[in-house]
Amino acid sequence: MPQDERIKKLASLLHNAEKITVLTGAGISAESGIPTFRGAEGLWRRHRAEQLATPAAFEKDPRLVWEWYDWRRGIIGSKQPNPGHRVLAGWEKRRPSFCIITQNIDGFHRRAGSENVFELHGNIWKVRCTNEGTVFDNNDTPIGTIPPLCPDCGALLRPHVVWFGESLDMGILNNAFRLSGECDLMFIIGTSAVVQPAASLPLAAREAGSILVEINPDTTPLSPTVDYSFREPSGEILPRIDKALKDLE
Ligand code: BJW
Numbered sequence: 001m002p003q004d005e006r007i008k009k010l011a012s013l014l015h016n017a018e019k020i021t022v023l024t025g026a027g028i029s030a031e032s033g034i035p036t037f038r039g040a041e042g043l044w045r046r047h048r049a050e051q052l053a054t055p056a057a058f059e060k061d062p063r064l065v066w067e068w069y070d071w072r073r074g075i076i077g078s079k080q081p082n083p084g085h086r087v088l089a090g091w092e093k094r095r096p097s098f099c100i101i102t103q104n105i106d107g108f109h110r111r112a113g114s115e116n117v118f119e120l121h122g123n124i125w126k127v128r129c130t131n132e133g134t135v136f137d138n139n140d141t142p143i144g145t146i147p148p149l150c151p152d153c154g155a156l157l158r159p160h161v162v163w164f165g166e167s168l169d170m171g172i173l174n175n176a177f178r179l180s181g182e183c184d185l186m187f188i189i190g191t192s193a194v195v196q197p198a199a200s201l202p203l204a205a206r207e208a209g210s211i212l213v214e215i216n217p218d219t220t221p222l223s224p225t226v227d228y229s230f231r232e233p234s235g236e237i238l239p240r241i242d243k244a245l246k247d248l249e
Contacts, residue, residue: 028082213229
């Protein structure tokens, strides 16, 4: 089917869908200038996520891990949400039941105006006391003293994010599986779909009969399972789908 027709078809599905769930990964923020984790342009190539995003790495060298996060906060803080984030924020306002489940910790969905957002892997602008578990907002860039210490008890603070081997917040994860199992249309945008349990959410949606749409320049392990694949950057294709949707509204 030619691309324009596929976009029109998808716009019509969006127009008629009752429950829409979107799963996003690092790729949706790539056009904002935030490097992804994996692949040829993968950022964190000098320090791979698997090397620093672990409790063992933090235990061994909290300063190194904090320097990595401080550097990333500097990048994220200097960039803006892109048209892809903004289109999704607009759909939340115009569609009846719409949510975003994101693996990203950059906070860009909320900055773009989305409110119904489930952050599976935490948020880089929050810190947590390793002793008391208290969570604080912290927008300092640079963060100041590294590693930062808890203002209440003096223990080490850590980024409020989910590292490999750590449990996700069960409340957020349960909601994510429920919203995946209930939706009739799911978008999977900018994720390599290799990190669990996030990568299982589209399978839950599929099992429940949802239509799956993948937006990613590259194929992923989910690609054979989806109904529609758009092999374009999300910041380009989402505005085109949005324009077709507006023609129906
Ligand atoms: C574009 C684009 C453009 C480019 N437009 N697209 C089952 C089987 C095997 C292993 C496991 C398993 N269950 C658990 C595991 C272990 C592990 C895991 O999954 N390992 C695999 C790697 C093998 N999982 C865990 O340890 C998780 N914990 C856990 O499962 O505990 C058990 C438990 C669960 C639930 C309840 C109780 C207990 C925790 C995983 C935490 C992941 N953390 C990180 C770091 C977060 C903090 C930080 O950012 O520093 O999360 S790792 C990193 O990967 C980050 C990301 O959110 C995550 C996913 O990456 P993402 O978003 O997919 O990015 P990329 O770079 O991989 O892909 C980008 C994509 O965009 C590419 O495809 C591009 O093509 C595309 N793209 N430009 C659209 N313009």
